[in-house]
Amino acid sequence: MYQFSYADIQTDSxxxxxxxxxxxxxxxxxxxxxxxxxxxDTMEAVEALxxxxxxxxxxxxxxxxxxxxxxxxxxxxxxSIGLWLLRxxxxxxxxxTNNFEGLIEVSQIIRDGIQ
Numbered sequence: 001m002y003q004f005s006y007a008d009i010q011t012d013s014x015x016x017x018x019x020x021x022x023x024x025x026x027x028x029x030x031x032x033x034x035x036x037x038x039x040x041d042t043m044e045a046v047e048a049l050x051x052x053x054x055x056x057x058x059x060x061x062x063x064x065x066x067x068x069x070x071x072x073x074x075x076x077x078x079x080s081i082g083l084w085l086l087r088x089x090x091x092x093x094x095x096x097t098n099n100f101e102g103l104i105e106v107s108q109i110i111r112d113g114i115q
Contacts, residue, residue: 018114021059025111028052029104036100040092049089052103056082056089081106 031048038044060082062068063075070078085106091097 022111022114024055025107025114028055029107029111032100032104032107036098036104040095040098045092048100049093052107053086053089056085060086078110081110 028048028051031044031051035042035045035048060079063070063079063082068075085103088097088099088103092099092103
């Protein structure tokens with residue numbers, strides 16, 4: 001299991017933190033793609049959803065912090081996206097949807113927008 005702590009990201013330089021965020025999103029995307037290929041009732045899906053949930057929970061927590069240097073409107077938009085991703089992972093886990101593609105596409109857009 002891939003381990004990370006958002007505290008590790010916060011102590012890095014901004015460039016290192018952005019690189020680490022891109023790496024986390026890439027790992028999440030790769031895991032979600034593998035899960036989509038084998039189905040929702042698999043260990044791959046459980047692990048991908050759990051990892052994605054942890055990543056986005058950490059991101060949303062950081063975005064809500066007054067220490068976050070991003071503009072307030074961007075932070076609010078990213079929090080909204082993060083909350084959607086968290087709801088969607090739960091909906092997949094509960095069998096209400098199998099929208100791995102939506103999670104993957106949105107995560108790719110966010111990852112590719114980190115500069």
